[in-house]
Amino acid sequence: MSIDHVAFFTARLTFQTDVADVQAALATDHPGFVLVDSRGAPAWDQGRIPGAVHLPTDLVPERAARLLDPAVPVVTYCWGPGCNGATRAALALALLGYRVREMIGGIEYWVREGFPVVTDAGTTAGPPDPLTVPCGC
Template sequence: MTLDLPTPAPTPAEHQGAVAFFTARLSYQTDVADVRAALAGDRPGFVLVDSRGGAAWRQGRIPGALHLPTDEIPGRAPHLLDPAMPLVTYCWGPGCNGATRAALTLSRLGYRVREMIGGIEYWIREGFPVETATGTTAAAPDPLTAPCGC
């Protein structure tokens, strides 16, 4: 069976470029399930950075996350973050590039950063806990997103 797609898959000669591309994506990104699994352990090995603004933070956040809005990173990061500790940024979700912008800003400051794809939207959709001023809650997982099993 041949797939007739507008852009063909890489040729054998282009294969190494594809390997490099996908390796880089996995080096610079992580997903909500992997972050959740790491946070469930005693030492996740990273600081989780919520790059959203104050109103979004107050609506709900991932327990244990550090609130550091993107526009405050240059002035606050050197006082809050250990340059030796890797970071994972998140923002709202796939329709938002805030986590990407935060990761870029932090990378330019010399931090080792990964972006959590899916953001808090997919964190919530997978039924993971969300913290607010009134406590921690978790919604039922969205059957379209969880369990992924990948």
């Protein structure tokens, strides 16, 4: 294996995380990060990960300092693998000096894993998608 391969995969694990790891961290008293939902208001209203902070990608430069502590790492998420909103939000936060990771899979895979979603009406969780759970990795 070349050094390029090692650097590439190390970088991915440094700057990305997945829904299972985020859920496991959020289940503790001290997850070590703040979770940021970078979707717009209509998507946020449809459902979000419990405890997430709503900071749409295009509002990061304007609102990040009011909503986030620069000393606390950030994990961003958006809709899912077909969307780069979380990547764009992570870049915007990194440009402001935040330590940030992107949650790959987004809320789509959060829901597919059967994890809870909160709306103004309460918290719900559906059954896990047998195509994604258990991954075993």
